[in-house]
Amino acid sequence: MNTSNKSIKKAYQQFFLGLLEGDGSIQVNHWRKRSLQFRIVIKLKYTHANYAMCAEIREQLGIMNLHIRRGFIIMVEDHRVRLLSIMAIIDKHGLLLTHKRRQYAFFKYCYNNKITYSEYAHIKDLKNSWLGFNSINDYSSxxxxxxxxxxxxxxxxxxxxxxxxxxxxxxxxxxxxxxxxxxxxxxxxxxxxxxxxxxxxxxxxxxxxxxxxxxxxxxxxxxxxxxxxxxxxxxxxxxxxxxxxxxxxxxx
Structure with missing residues (x-):
């Protein structure tokens, strides 16, 4: 792309979101029912080209750590402060798939409100009907x-x-x-x-x-x-x- 550095960074952000929605997950898990863990993960088949792509995304955007495990490249971010950079990208441009938008709404609510494990378990039991997570509807084509x-x-x-x-x-x-x-x-x-x-x-x-x-x-x-x-x-x-x-x- 023959554009400015700012435009290139913006394009990488948008590309990253498409990759995340295709091969990624936005996770809220718990550690021994004591504390919550927040992770954003992308998992790709390991090839030299995919590794180079992931390394370039990391270089351009300053996000995600890379790991190679059992024939896969794992891009992962679980650091609470660095997760804010990815959340800023999502908030700036927006996710497009309905199930990913619901995942992110739950993730963001738990993260921003610093909820306890008992609150997390309660929301999960309600299957996202609480707080209107299930009211996030499909975009039309x-x-x-x-x-x-x-x-x-x-x-x-x-x-x-x-x-x-x-x-x-x-x-x-x-x-x-x-x-x-x-x-x-x-x-x-x-x-x-x-x-x-x-x-x-x-x-x-x-x-x-x-x-x-x-x-x-x-x-x-x-x-x-x-x-x-x-x-x-x-x-x-x-x-x-x-x-x-x-x-x-x-x-x-």
């Missing part, structure tokens, strides 16, 4: 598209949940999935003008396209100078995909 951080958020989310595939028969496809959040996949469908329906199974929502014109729209988006671009393993996957797709067009 059109509302999602109006958020200024949607493009960079989508790229971070793609790092977590997207796939650029070249099948053994030479067919190219793009797919993206999410356990909860059909409205997000509908917004992605609208962003790329994908004609296919958002499908659902008992486990997740799923969107996939093979259409050449649509795949070109997708490539235009991920290669645009107006967005941060893919940063980790998906960047390598995307570059291979794009080169192969362009070669296929030339062969035709």
């Amino acid at each position: 059109d509302q999602l598209l109006e958020f200024s951080h949607w493009p960079n958020w989508l790229i971070g989310f793609t790092e977590a949940e997207g796939c650029f595939c070249i099948r053994s028969n030479g067919i190219h496809s793009f797919s993206i999935s999410q356990k909860d959040g059909s409205e997000v996949l509908t917004a992605i469908k609208k962003t790329f003008k994908i004609p296919n329906k958002v499908r659902s199974t008992s486990r997740l929502y799923f969107l996939e396209t093979y259409a050449g014109v649509v795949l070109q729209n997708i490539c235009n988006f991920y290669s645009s100078s107006r967005v941060i671009g893919l940063l980790g393993e998906k960047q390598i996957q995307y570059k291979t995909f794009k080169i192969s797709l362009e070669k296929k067009k030339l062969d035709k």
